[in-house]
Amino acid sequence: MGFSELLHTIGGMGNFQIFQTALLLFPAVLIACHSFLQNFTAMTLGHHCRPANWTNGSHVPGGVGEGDLLGAFIPLDKDQKPEPCLRFSEPHWQISNLNDTSALSLDTEACLDGWVYDRSVASSIVSEWDLVCEHKSLKSIAQSIYMTGQLVGAIAFGIFSDRCGRKTALQSGTLLMITMGTSAALAPSFPAYCVLRFLSGMAMTGIIITSLSTPNLSSLAMEWTPTHRRTLVNIYAMYMITLGQVVLSGLAYLIRQWRWLQGTVSVAYVIILLYSWGLPESACWLITHNKIDKAVKNLQTVARLNGRKEQGRKLTPEVVRIHVQEDTAAVKESPFFLDLFRTPGLCRTTCCIALGWFSAGFSFYGLGLDVQKFGFNIYWTQVVFSVVDIPTKLLTGLSMGYFGRRITTVSLLLVAGCVILVTAFLPQGEMILCLLGKGSLAGCFTCLYLFTMELFPTEVRQIGMSAGIFSTRLGSLLSPLVYILGNHSPGLQPVMFGLVPLLAAAAASFLVETKNQPLLNTIQETEQRFPLKVGGPLSLPACLPITLHHSPL
Template identity: 40%
Template sequence: MGFSDLLNEVGGFGRFQVIQVTLLSIPGLLMASQNLLNNFTAGVPGHHCRIPNVTIALNVSRNTLLHAFIPLDSTQTLAKCARFTETQWHLISDEVRNTTQPQTEGCTDGWTYDTTEFISSIVSEWDLVCTLRPLKQMSQTIYMGGVLTGAIIFGGLSDRFGRKALLIWSYFQLAALGTFTALSPSFVVYCILRFLTGMSVSGVILNAVSLKVEWIPTKTRTLVGTISSFFFTFGQMLLAGVAYSLRDWRKIQLAVCLPFFIFFSYSWWFSESARWLVLNGRSKEALKHLHRAARMNGKPEMTEKITVEVLESHMQKELQSSRSIYTAFDLMKTPTMRKISLCLMVVWFSTSFAYYGLAMDLQKFGVNIYLMQLIFGAVDFPAKLVALLMLSFLGRRLTQGLCLLVSASIIFSNIFVPSEMQITRTTLAVLGKGFTSASFTCVYLFTGELYPTVIRQTGMGLVSTMSRIGSMAAPAVLILDEILPALPNIVYGGSAVIAGLIAFLLPETLNIPLPDTIEDVEERWTNINHSNQEQMQSDSVDLQDIKHPGECSDVLPPTIITERNT
């Protein structure tokens, strides 16, 4: 018997689990906003060089007047980064224009921005256009760098100091620094605060996932994990509504960060992972949380039956293993752990790489950015429902691989769609994003089930690091379209294909109890592999018996090693 049996004895997935999972999932409504915020706070409004304040007696509109100051670009629209050195008054009339090209210069007096789509953004506030345009993408890369750093730092710290403590701190850090970001006096300060906010985002995600998984019975993990991901999906749609209503980057920033003070205020109610407490020599505290769960689940009689001795007897092997101090190096020391870690690193990188490659530059689709964000969020619902069915009936491994391969096929198909067919291209991009989102849903659940309790957060931190490297690399790949327009899609799709194939190398975890130690992982998956091999050998012997019954009469079938329930 193991800890999973104790969870079933105190009510399984009862009222306690429902409340804890719900309170942990609600912040997910705004976690999507943190990652996709740059689409709106760093939106690029229409702009052109600022022109002098002139008064003329001509009865012409301002748009017509602009032709005397601003040249036309190759698409016959007003240039965004140049103006005439001398005013070309003759260009505001319909008369025949001179064939000579007037001399132009940069926007030395600044820019004028269209406020129709964005009242204010960091682009218009700090003039991140023309030669400074790369700074817009750099701000998102810096934020993702913070998320990466947070994954490394908070992953290891939570295995040492607990999930709850690090989650509480992450809520506070996100709320405080996110609010200060809205008050940034300069672009440099903005980037620094966004980096620190990104660190806290990792702390929230990693610890919330572990607190959910480690309190949920085996049979309900799939359903709960998928439903929890819907909060993130709905959050994408909520972001579109908030951004459309406010349209000012400072107000949007406040709107998605201030609520974390509320999450911080109720996070003290959470129960620390009882698994983690036992494995860190704090069995009495773990027992209090188990008794609390039993009472809330309507099983008060279990508070007398489950004692410290009973709890530790259920986790005797895990306690013996927990005397060791684990680091990230332990993820690579043993064969099975090494295989799992390397495969997950590729899957996480490619999933994030393709996801943010599709989701981070919505203006490129030529559709209203608020509507595009709403559509991108809405498509996740059917995609994740499909993933839920697949996870429940096909298992984690097959679902993970198929989601990545289907996403890759959609990305590749977009290469052959002409640029004029914008609706078709947008539809395919939305579908591709839906399947990468489903892949995210699966990989979060899959990873939590593959890594053992003693090093689960360290493992989550490692693979999350690869995810953030993927999200940082995704915007940079878009530059390749200057070489070949199809090249970004080839890179995104190729990465998803490789990861989809590698996902099939991972062991299946459907309806299997969570491992608590590295020894559990090695014993469980090694035994399963040996059992499969021996079963194949047994089948081979049986076939020989059928062909030559007299030759193998003394052969006994090999013993099949069965998995020990933990």
């Protein structure tokens, strides 16, 4: 018997699990808001140089109207719009009425007196701290710093959650998010904003790993959910993240000032902090830390809420120990990261699946964090980029059940890589192709969660999943830095975002199919099922006819 069987005796996926799952899916909405928040708080507004030697119309010759000022001070680009980063060294009143100054050879200079922004649309950190022209790379660096915070938070809160409990970690992460996120809305300078966003990223990851983690990662939602329902709960979480992106668009449309938007999204975490006090600590964590009496009380409470009061009364510390002895024996020896490379087959699996996770995070955020470049209404563009994930995730689920995990993963990565590469040569249909690419990568995430869980044996499954999550965080961290390279070579951006998924597709083709195969328990069993001679791009798996029981974890 295992902990999953113990949950079954007190109601399985009962009233408590359904209610708790609904509460712990709410953070997914806010998490998506914070992940894509900089699309709006770092919006690049229309801008041009502040005219030289001119303030409030001083030094304007007679007969020159206010509409002629820009023509005298600011050159026009090839699209007949004011140059955003250049101005004339001195006013040229004689050309102020000309419609085209791009062909004139007049002395120009950088914006020495700052910029004038179109603040009628919104405000952002770009207009607040002049993150334009030679400083526009700082916008991408700010997003990478936030992603770095997520990476650090995954490690810090993972350790903290194991030592202090899931509920304590959830409350600590939520409190840190409220404090740091709200402080970022009040940041007096760009460096202070980056530091506070880094800490917000740490807090967000702490909330993720303790509220709605993927199967076989420690979280309140998953550790109270029966094994056969964990994948379904994870799918719900994926759709809530999509919903969060739509909610963010609506909030950004209503709240145009970046400080108010940043503060609103951060203060909303107070809701999580309030109801988290009523959530019981994970019984699984309590048992592994020898707090059996507290675990029994929590299990009895859950049994009562599930209408299994009589079964709850029968629970004693001795009964609980008997139920979980198989699980505790399975985790008697904690795995290390190097165990993922202990054998040739496991090493191949780790490298291939990690590259898949990395490419999905790298290109998904690369497309999702740059919606303003399409030139359409950014609010509706964000909605469209969010909604496209819904049908692709549904199709991914159908494909996994019919064609299998490997073919689905490889196909999604191939589609994403090809359409992103094509955007470098067909700019006219760039938005439609990017939508298809982002949707494919969103579906790839859904597939990778299940595929990774089935590839790794119970002995190292949790650390294998952690390695995948770490890889995708690393990819999301590096993706904003590609924008910096794109500032110098625009064609390089789609090439990098397209090539990485293609490389990942080639690597994933050497994995083996796990559809309708039982979960494995040991590394030795994995080597028997996945020998090195099996594989080759999209070949069918030659699984040995062995009979294994499903893992209880």
